[in-house]
Every structure is written in C-alpha cells, then in structure tokens.
Amino acid sequence: MSKHQTHILVVEDEPGIAALLRFTLDDAGFSCDIVSNANDARVATAARLPQLILLDWMLPDSSGLILLQEWRGHPRSAALPVIMLTAKGMDEDKVRGLNEGADDYITKPFSPKELVARIQAVLRRKTPELGHSTLKYGAINIDTDRYQVTVENQVIELDQAEFKLLRFLTAHPERIFSRAQLLDKVWGDHTFIEERTVDVHIMRLRKSLGSAADYIKTIRGVGYKITTEV
Template sequence: MKKFPLVLIVEDEPAIAELIAVNLRHNGFTPIWAEDGEAAQRELNAVLPDVILLDWMLPGMSGLQLARKWRADPRSKSVPILMLTARGDEPDKVAGLDAGADDYITKPFSTQEMLARIRAVLRRRAPEQVADSVSIGALQLDAGTHRVSWQGAPLKVGPTEFKLLHYLMKHAERVHSRAQLLDKVWGDHVYIEERTVDVHIKRLREALGSASTMVETVRGAGYRLTAQVDSAKLIAADA
C-alpha cells in the first residue's frame, strides 16, 4: 500500500488549518491538525510526522519555542519544519531558521508555493545515495553510518549540516558560492534563500568545535573547507 506523507499542521486558526488540510489531501498528503503546542506534542508522541507546518504565533508556547524543543529531542530533531508566519522581515526569517526551521512560508501564501516547499524539504531530507567515507586531516566523515569525528572524538552534526560537510569535504580546498551550495546540497532551491546557507554554516561550525576553523569564509566568494589550517588557530579554538 502506498504511504502518503504525514503532515502535522500546528495552527490555532481552524479556518486556515482546514484550508491547508484540504489542499494537502487533494495532493497526496495525510494531514493531522493540532491547535497549540500541547496538542502538537501529543500528536508527535503518537506518530512521528514526515513534515511539520508550524505557525509562529500560537497560544502558550510559540512556534519558535516549539521548533527549538523539537530540534533538541533526538526523536524529532530530523523532522523537517516549515514555519508559517505573517512576519516577513529578514531578522524574523533568520530567527526562524536559527530556531531549527528548515524553511519559511510568509502569509498569505499560495497553495502551489506551500506544496512546492513541502516537496523540497522532503527531497532534501531523503537519505544519501552515496554511502562513502572521507577524511581531511583529523576530520573524518562516514556517510554509511552517518558519523563525524575530529581527532578520534565523535561530533554531533545535524542532518542538513552533515550533508553540507559531506559535500565540502568531498570538494576540499575549492571555493563554493552560496548558490552552488544550495544547488549541490539542497537540490531544488527555487524557494530557498541564499541566507539559509549562512545559517547552516554557522551551525556546522558550532558542531565542529575546534575544527570549525577548517570551514573558511572567502569574502565576496563563498565558503571553503581546508586542511591547511594554522595550528595556532586550532590551539586557540581548543583553549
């Protein structure tokens, strides 16, 4: 039997939630609705969805608080989150991405835009087809087991950051523009802003710890992963 992707809609306005649910059903998705954070958590505890559509303004816990909570939970940290909000300014978008959202949909939005963004995050979260391993200096990545280590110690790297690191390590010493990274790591990036790359580079550096200096910013050009790192920088980072 064909499995239809399960979409959890966290929205406190019933009319909007019903409109979204109807369009999802007509396009091959199975929607479930929760009107606040408490109800959403119950749904998550029962069945893990394939995607979460999360409204920013909710009674009780806000969408940002819920996104942070679910990203910190090992069970739900890999579920794609699309933030729904009327806040369209760049600082708000960055806040949503920093909280753990994978994408951002500004109200009002068209049905086709919503569906395209859902399909895009599902494609981006698809398992890696190439299960190889790569090493750059003391940094090691195994795509088959989804593990990263630095100087033999394991590192905790999120799913999107893992794909980003994998690509950078496979193409070390080359400078990649944000547009190139979006194309190679995210795939179809029609609806994804280049600022998204900066957010995930920041998260990747935080996850790498003292190895973060290997991810270089090339002003006006993009990013590069290099093994040619000044040992003094590594010592300073470890301090």
C-alpha cells in the same frame, strides 16, 4: 520519497487556515493531521513522527519557536523537517526562525501552489540525510539521531546551521557547491539571507572541526566542497 507516502503534521490554531491547509495537502496527495496548540503537537509527535511539520509561530498555549527548539534539542526529532508558516513577516523574525532550525519560513497569506512546491523542495533536501542515522567521512562522524559530531572520537560543539551544513557536505563528498546552492540546499531559497552567510558559517565550522578543518576546501571563484584529499 513519494509525496503519496508523506505524512505531514500541521500545527495551526486558526480554523480557516487549517481547513485551507488540509484541502491543499489532500489535493497534493499528502496525508496530514492537524492540531491547534503546542500541547497537542507534543502528544502527536510523541505518538508518531511525521515526515514534515508545518508550524505556526503564534499558538494559544505556547510559541511555535519554543516547540521548534524542543524538537531540535531531542535526538529523535532533531533532523525532522519543519517549515514555519506564520503571519510574522519581519526579516528579523524570518532570520530568527531559520537560525533556530526551521528548514523554511513561509509568511501568511500564502500561495497554496508555492506552499506545496516548497514542501517538496524541503523533502528533496532532507531525504538523503534522513536515510542515514550516521554519516562518516574521514575522521568526522555524524550521528544524526543524537545530533552529535565527533572528530577523531572527540565530540565537537556545533550550532544548528553548522551542523546542517556539515551534514549536507558530508552526504555529498567531493562535490563542489556554490554559495547560492548551499543557501538553497541547507537554508532554503531565502533571498533575505546573503551569500556571505555561507562564508561565515564555513569559517566557524572549520574552527570547530579542529584537525579536520582542512577537509572543507574553498574552490576559488566557485564555492566549497568536502574532501580528504590534500
């Protein structure tokens, strides 16, 4: 996806920061719309889905986290890339935002150059997924529009992180990824998330997959891959 074709929605209520974001995004070649509250954000996404959203946590009429939950809970916007851009910089806030489905989390004040680089990184991670409304691998079928996974035609329940992990692995079958690579590709490059987080989610994902649990292979000393090979 070329950045010149990428439309970004900014949800930010502070005029000074909104102006800086507009200048930064325009200078980087992105197009953008800016809204200052949750209600206008809902109206904007209902009218037109952007390729990415920059979302403030603290808004005058609601919480950005509530907006994120709404978007993730709706099939039309479930896979929409969202970067939280907020003054809430405690580790527990970052972890909460990521666990609710944010693709990245940037704290204010921010570096404009780093912001652009991280937008581009999220778009690179999401582009293979956004190009497919369904992914099928063996007995696993992933409907990214409906945010639904079936194994042998039976719907299984996954949380946000497990869904993103399975979707990424299924989009890259037979490829081995280290824990660090999966953290970067699925969660983003966040140093405050430990690599053992991947192991925990792999364990939960295998349990949820039931008869397809063996598709996810541990490559000892290297990482994980998805394969139908025995």
